[in-house]
Amino acid sequence: MKKKYRIGVLPGDGTGPEVIAEGLKVLQAAAEQTGFDYDLVHYDFGAQRYLKTGETLPDTAIEEMRQLDAIYLGAIGHPDVPPGILEKEILLKLRFSLDLYINLRPIRLYPGVATPLRDKGPQQIDFDVVRENTEGLYAGAGGCLKKGTPDEVAIQESINTRKGVERCLRYAFDYCRRRNRRKKLTLCGKTNVLTFAFDLWERAFHEVGAEYPDIQRDYAHVDAICMWMVKNPEWFDVIVTDNMFGDIITDLGAMIQGGMGIAAGGNINPQGVAMFEPIGGSAPKYSGRNVINPLAAIMAGQMMLAHLGESDAAVRVERAVMQTIEQDMQGMEAGKMGLGTREVGDRVVAHLAAL
Numbered sequence: 001m002k003k004k005y006r007i008g009v010l011p012g013d014g015t016g017p018e019v020i021a022e023g024l025k026v027l028q029a030a031a032e033q034t035g036f037d038y039d040l041v042h043y044d045f046g047a048q049r050y051l052k053t054g055e056t057l058p059d060t061a062i063e064e065m066r067q068l069d070a071i072y073l074g075a076i077g078h079p080d081v082p083p084g085i086l087e088k089e090i091l092l093k094l095r096f097s098l099d100l101y102i103n104l105r106p107i108r109l110y111p112g113v114a115t116p117l118r119d120k121g122p123q124q125i126d127f128d129v130v131r132e133n134t135e136g137l138y139a140g141a142g143g144c145l146k147k148g149t150p151d152e153v154a155i156q157e158s159i160n161t162r163k164g165v166e167r168c169l170r171y172a173f174d175y176c177r178r179r180n181r182r183k184k185l186t187l188c189g190k191t192n193v194l195t196f197a198f199d200l201w202e203r204a205f206h207e208v209g210a211e212y213p214d215i216q217r218d219y220a221h222v223d224a225i226c227m228w229m230v231k232n233p234e235w236f237d238v239i240v241t242d243n244m245f246g247d248i249i250t251d252l253g254a255m256i257q258g259g260m261g262i263a264a265g266g267n268i269n270p271q272g273v274a275m276f277e278p279i280g281g282s283a284p285k286y287s288g289r290n291v292i293n294p295l296a297a298i299m300a301g302q303m304m305l306a307h308l309g310e311s312d313a314a315v316r317v318e319r320a321v322m323q324t325i326e327q328d329m330q331g332m333e334a335g336k337m338g339l340g341t342r343e344v345g346d347r348v349v350a351h352l353a354a355l
């Protein structure tokens with residue numbers, strides 16, 4: 001019997017719906033070709049619904065989503081909604097409530113994609129970042145006093161639990177082993193200044209790492225990591241880090257792999273549901289114009305296939321994307337692809353069919 005999945009689809013705001021439509025096109029083609037089945041559960045959460053009803057993401061939806069095999073998310077954020085509301089009440093709420101404690105972000109430069117790094121190519125830019133996704137500065141601990149006065153105090157604390165850090169590290173070691181390349185895991189921290197938080201991270205890193213004698217342990221401060229990602233990206237195999245540093249270095253990573261048009265990520269609970277998204281955001285100025293690059297969303301769908309265990313489909317979609325880049329596209333930037341959003345999706349489907 002065919003395997004059947006229940007996949008939640010949350011296209012969201014801006015260009016989210018356009019890129020998710022292309023991702024679903026590719027998903028359908030991959031399913032037909034490799035023989036699995038799925039039902040889609042559609043959700044309309046995002047700016048439109050919030051502006052109309054005041055509702056962001058109700059707890060009943062969270063409970064329903066817990067039962068899904070995966071969630072496919074477009075983008076959250078809209079210029080008519082003050083920053084922070086939708087991000088916190090939808091995106092971060094999903095990550096926290098569903099305990100999606102891993103944010104996996106591959107930094108892979110595909111042949112034919114332009115990188116701003118002179119003298120670096122696909123051989124040199126090929127690593128993954130494992131970002132802790134539920135703690136750190138994102139936990140929301142802190143507060144303020146005397147707001148709006150000259151004596152105002154604002155405190156925002158980084159929460160690092162042994163349990164939260166350890167499960168993230170364990171995933172990173174396992175992932176590094178599965179990836180089976182250089183077998184090197186780099187901890188990205190700031191042990192010279194954040195002497196409480198990264199002391200915990202560093203001790204846990206070596207304690208957990210002792211169980212993985214096949215994985216080489218490496219450490220670098222976050223500022224140095226930024227430097228090396230530009231100067232010597234080939235040094236990295238898998239990087240593991242906390243929520244805030246992971247947020248920052250993966251935007252840098254997205255740039256060296258060719259931009260937001262191609263960068264995808266997965267929010268994963270290894271014991272539960274997972275949510276896959278293009279990491280670029282809602283890009284409102286490009287919405288509705290058929291100019292946004294859907295490859296990041298298509299690659300998020302590809303990661304979803306890999307996560308579901310549909311490795312044949314995942315390999316095929318990646319190959320079809322690589323062929324589309326090499327044979328059909330002029331660039332990765334919105335409006336500079338030489339093709340429209342829908343046409344890129346069509347090309348991926350056509351290459352898939354020809355594999």
Ligand code: IPM
Pocket residue numbers: 087088091092247279
């Ligand atoms: C990301 C985004 C989010 C984050 C924002 C939108 C809350 O930048 O997914 O990297 O900071 O995690």
Ligand code: MN
Pocket residue numbers: 247248251
């Ligand atoms: Mn970010």
